Amino acid sequence: MKRKFNILRYIGPGLLVTVGFIDPGNWAANISGGSVFGYDLLWVITLGTITLIILQHNVAHLGIVTGDCLAESIKKNFNPSVSKVVLWSAILANVSVSLAEILGVAIALQMLFKIPIWLGSCIGVIISNIMIFTNTYKKLEKFIIGFVSIIGFSFIFEMDLVEISWEKVLVSSFVPNLNPSSILVALGVFGAIVMPHNLFLHSEIIQSREWDLSNEKVIKRQFRYEFFDTFFSMILGWVINLSMFVLSIACFYYKKIEVTDLSQAHELLIPLLGNRAALIFALGLLFSGFSSSITSGMAGGTIYSGIFEKHYDIKQKETIIGVLITSLGALAIIFSVKDVLQALVYSQAVLCFQLPLTIASQLYLTSNEKIMGRFKNNTLVNISILVIGVFITGLNIYFFIK
Incomplete structure (x- = not known):
């Protein structure tokens, strides 16, 4: 019985990654997509x-086997x-991600107060940085679990107020319709789920669970525990993402209301579902923004420390600089541009450019026997990641052509 519950001690790294794809940018993509196309794009969330x-499972293996982050x-x-x-483009992409997270906090605070x-x-940057600089991984994981729970419950409450065709949800979640x-x-919905900073972060935080790298049995056990953590956390994120999309369909699609931003969605919910629903929507967005700001800041510290071949350590200057580059860089963009929404569009272009570089780097490292030893990727995993990389590169080319 004790061994069965031992696996629960390893849940956490996956949840930290999960908030990266239920961030404010993801909210905007889901709500906009649901209001315009209804059930047609639910399968994109599943894909x-x-x-x-x-x-994420593959890059976590890199951290477990080598003891190094990506x-x-x-x-x-x-x-x-x-x-x-690769690494400096990853930092730039991470600043772009942080831009959306900080704006999510700001938009929520505007809705509420x-x-x-x-x-x-400014408030979002200050609070998220305080949490990063004063907490260890395990304390942060507890905060994140709380944040994710609040976000999840907020959508459960919202969905209870609307009529939903669950049969359509089930079919549309697995049957492509484009x-x-x-x-x-x-592309926007897909890109809001798969982001490069999560790959760098996961390979680092998986190492917060210490193990003996010389013991093959221990490494294999870590693989099992990590997969459970990753699978459980990603499925939780999938459920929350679907909930966002379905809520948008129920509230806006059938009323032929096209939603273009989060503030508009909040205002429209008041006459449709009442003040309490709009309040819960804003609170969920606030916690989503804070939690994802924390993870993007940690990712920045991880990447910048990696440039100097060092682990993430919030007490060392490289990690501190990486966190500050991420948050203050995003804040500087917010202050310097006239059209913040336009800045968000350009930030997504940076992510589109960088993600194939990160995937290609990951594939090279995890398929290399000199680096991974007998734990290198098998042929099926290599083909899967290669297909993903080619698919995303193709989407990016199409995006820029359009």
């Missing part, structure tokens, strides 16, 4: 989640020029 499980491994095993391109966006952004007019929105 994105399956892709995420494969990539950034450290890239620095150690790549040509210096190549490693600079009429606080200006610039001030709400038309030319929905392709760009589908």
Whole structure:
């Protein structure tokens, strides 16, 4: 019985990653997609989640086997020029991610207290950085579990207020239905799920569970526990994402209301579902923004530390600088641009460019016997990741052509 419950001690790293794809940018993509295309794009969330499980599970193996995160491994095993391109582009992409997270906090604070966006952004940066600089992994995991629970319960409450065709939800979640007019929105929904900073972060935080790298039995046990944590957490994220989409369908699609931003969604919920539903929506967005700001900041510390072949350690200067580059860089963009929504569009373009670089780096490292030993990828895993990389690259090319 004790061994059965021992696995629960290993749940946490996956949840930290999960908040990365239920962030405010993801909220915006889901609510906008649901309001315009109804049930047609639910399968994209399923496809994105399956892709995420494969990539996150694989990159966690790198951390377990080598004791290095993805950034450290890239620095150690790549040509210096190549490693600079991959890692510095990853930092830029992480700043872009943080931009959306901080804006989510600011928009939620504006909804709740009429606080200006610039001030709400500052509050978001200050609070998230305080939490990063004053907490260990395990304490942060507890905060994140609480945040994810609040987000999840907020959507359960919202969905209880509307009528939903669960048969349509089930079918549409697994049966592809794509038309030319929905392709760009589908790309946005997919891109809001699969993001590079989560890959760097997962390979680092999986090491918060200490183990003996010389003991093969211990490593295999870690693989099992990690897969349970990753699968459970990603499925939880899948459920929350579907809930967002379905809520948007029920509230906006059938009333032919096209929602273009989160503030609009909040205002529209008041006459449709009442003040309490709108309040819970804003609180869920607030906790989503805070939790994802924490994880993007941690990812920034991980990547920047990896440039110097060091582990994430919030007491060392490299990690501190990485966290500050992420949050203050995003804040600087918010203050310097006139159109914040336009800045978000460009930030997504940065993610589109960087993600194939991260996937290609991960595939090279985890398929290399010199690096992974007998735990290198098998042929099926290599093919799966290669297909994912080619698919995402193709989507990016199509996106830029359009």
